Amino acid sequence: MDDRRVPTDLAALPKAEVHVHLEGSVRPATLDELCHRGRYVVPRTFHDLNGFIHAVSAAWTTMMQPGDYARLVREYCEDAARAGIRYAEVELVPGGRPYDCLGEAVEAASRQRDVAVRFVAGLNRDLPLELAWMMLEATKGVPEVVAVGLGGAEDGFPPEPFAALFAEARRWGLHSAPHAGEDAGAVSVRGALAALGAERIQHGVRAVEDPALVAELAARGIPLAICPTSNLRLGVVRSLDDHPLRDLWASGVRVSVNTDDPGFFGCDLVGEYVIAGRLLGLDRAGYARLALNSVESTFAPEEVKADLRRAIADWLDG
Ligand SMILES: [Zn+2]
Incomplete structure (x- = not known):
C-alpha cells in the first residue's frame, strides 16, 4: 500500500492557520454582494503583489458598513472549520476605523465554537505611520489581539521606520509577526528580525536565497508562515514544483x-496541505508533523497548544 496517498480524512486533521487576512478571506459571492451594494468594481485578476494590493484595497473599500467585519469573521470560521482549522491568528487591516472593525470582529469571534480566533493587528508599510500608531492604539485592552503584523509592498518600503512602533507593541506584550521575504529577498527577512524583533515571519520564502539566514531561522526556531498558492498567483515562484518549501523543510526551518x-x-x-504533501513526499505522519508545525507557529498559550497536539495525535492514531 502506498502510504503517501493523500489521506481521505485530511480535512479532519486538526490544524492552526497563522497566515490569513480577514479582508482577503472574503468569499467571492460575498464580495460580489458588497460590490453591488456600494456600486464598486473590484478587479479580480492580478499577476504580482502590486496588482493584488490594488485589488484587495479596492475590496476593502466595500467593507465599510457596520456588520461587515462580523460577517467576514463568521464566514471565515465556517470555511475554516470545514478545513479542520481549530485555531487561527487572523490579520486584519481596518485602516481608518480600527476601533469599530476590531470590536466587531472580536465580538463575532467570541461567538464561534468550532474555531478559536485571535487577531493580528495589520499595519501597512506603504501607508502613513500615524495610521499604524492609531491601529496599535486600538489594540489596547483587547486581549484577543496577540500580535502586530506588517504587510504591503516590501520593495522600497523597508521595515526600519516601524522599529519604534514594534518595540512599543512588544512592550505591551504583543508578538511580532511581520511579512518579509516575499517580494524582497533575504535582506527583508534580516531587517524584520533585526528591526522588528520578528518572532514569526509571514512568507519568508526568499530567505532561501541566503543559506546562513536559513540556518539562523532553523537554529532560532523562527517559524515561516508559508502560502504556496499565494506565491504562485503573485509570481513569487514560477511553479509549485519550484517552491522553496522543500529546501526550507529539509533545512529544519519550522x-x-x-x-x-x-x-x-x-x-x-486542505488544498495547501495537499500541495505540501506532494512537494515534501509526506506520509500520514508527515501531514501530522506539518499540522504540528502550524500549532508550534502560533502565539497560543501552552494549554491551547497541548490540546491541539493531542488532537493531532488522535488523528494520527485514527
Ligand atoms: Zn499575507
Whole structure:
C-alpha cells in the first residue's frame, strides 16, 4: 500500500492557520454582494503583489458598513472549520476605523465554537505611520489581539521606520509577526528580525536565497508562515514544483502552510496541505508533523497548544 496517498480524512486533521487576512478571506459571492451594494468594481485578476494590493484595497473599500467585519469573521470560521482549522491568528487591516472593525470582529469571534480566533493587528508599510500608531492604539485592552503584523509592498518600503512602533507593541506584550521575504529577498527577512524583533515571519520564502539566514531561522526556531498558492498567483515562484518549501523543510526551518487571501487566490487550507504533501513526499505522519508545525507557529498559550497536539495525535492514531 502506498502510504503517501493523500489521506481521505485530511480535512479532519486538526490544524492552526497563522497566515490569513480577514479582508482577503472574503468569499467571492460575498464580495460580489458588497460590490453591488456600494456600486464598486473590484478587479479580480492580478499577476504580482502590486496588482493584488490594488485589488484587495479596492475590496476593502466595500467593507465599510457596520456588520461587515462580523460577517467576514463568521464566514471565515465556517470555511475554516470545514478545513479542520481549530485555531487561527487572523490579520486584519481596518485602516481608518480600527476601533469599530476590531470590536466587531472580536465580538463575532467570541461567538464561534468550532474555531478559536485571535487577531493580528495589520499595519501597512506603504501607508502613513500615524495610521499604524492609531491601529496599535486600538489594540489596547483587547486581549484577543496577540500580535502586530506588517504587510504591503516590501520593495522600497523597508521595515526600519516601524522599529519604534514594534518595540512599543512588544512592550505591551504583543508578538511580532511581520511579512518579509516575499517580494524582497533575504535582506527583508534580516531587517524584520533585526528591526522588528520578528518572532514569526509571514512568507519568508526568499530567505532561501541566503543559506546562513536559513540556518539562523532553523537554529532560532523562527517559524515561516508559508502560502504556496499565494506565491504562485503573485509570481513569487514560477511553479509549485519550484517552491522553496522543500529546501526550507529539509533545512529544519519550522514551516507551516496557510492560505493568505483565500477569497482572491481560490484556495483552501486542505488544498495547501495537499500541495505540501506532494512537494515534501509526506506520509500520514508527515501531514501530522506539518499540522504540528502550524500549532508550534502560533502565539497560543501552552494549554491551547497541548490540546491541539493531542488532537493531532488522535488523528494520527485514527
Ligand atoms: Zn499575507
